Amino acid sequence: MLANGQVQLVSPRVYPLPINQLEDGMFESRFSGKLQKIARPGGYSSGSCYWNVEKHVNQHGGSKVNGWLLNWWPRLYTEAMHHAVWKSPSGELIDVTNDPYGSNEHGHSTFSEDESIPINLEFWPCIPSDWCYLQHDLRNLTYAFIHSCHARSVIARLYSQFVLQNGLKLDENGRYPGKPARNLTEKRLLEAIEAITLSIGGQINELKRLDVVRAPDDVTEQCPCGSGLAYKKCHGVASS
């Protein structure tokens, strides 16, 4: 779930959480669902899941299912991000939103249904993620990163409510028409979102730089971090 900051997000090293990796008590609040591995075929737009699903239902039938997307940075954290997916007329759950970080190579998502949070598409919902940080040398940095992400979603929600109060509605793609900002408060809020997005990007780059594992002799072997991917596709990918 991304708000409409204009700064490109830096990709964290995240994968769909393998469903056997969820442990009891991993998340303290809200998230407590049963995990499902669902298809994420790609080829859709990114970061506007609620609107993507709505359009999909209008075009193809089926229905919208809300819940949580489980993203996992091996050894560092698991994030439960509020998300919507499409239930096809035959009852299959399909993620019709692209990975906001530009990668759909996994071909699936890890998802848990939860309809307890009402979603109003008049403004960007900005539901804060639920986080669980994992035991690792980098836990202090990871903790700081998670706090920055939380702060970003709080500011993004303020922005979202502000533009709603000023009579500006989201378009059918979940984006605000009429940029640039029309007044100082809106401009300041957008600047705050951009600033914290840049700062989060720096934190992600720092985590990537410090989160190293020893390369296996053969880089096509499984990565020692436990992601289940080949080293060359996981920690062996040079961070940009």
Ligand SMILES: [Zn+2]
């Ligand atoms: Zn790895």
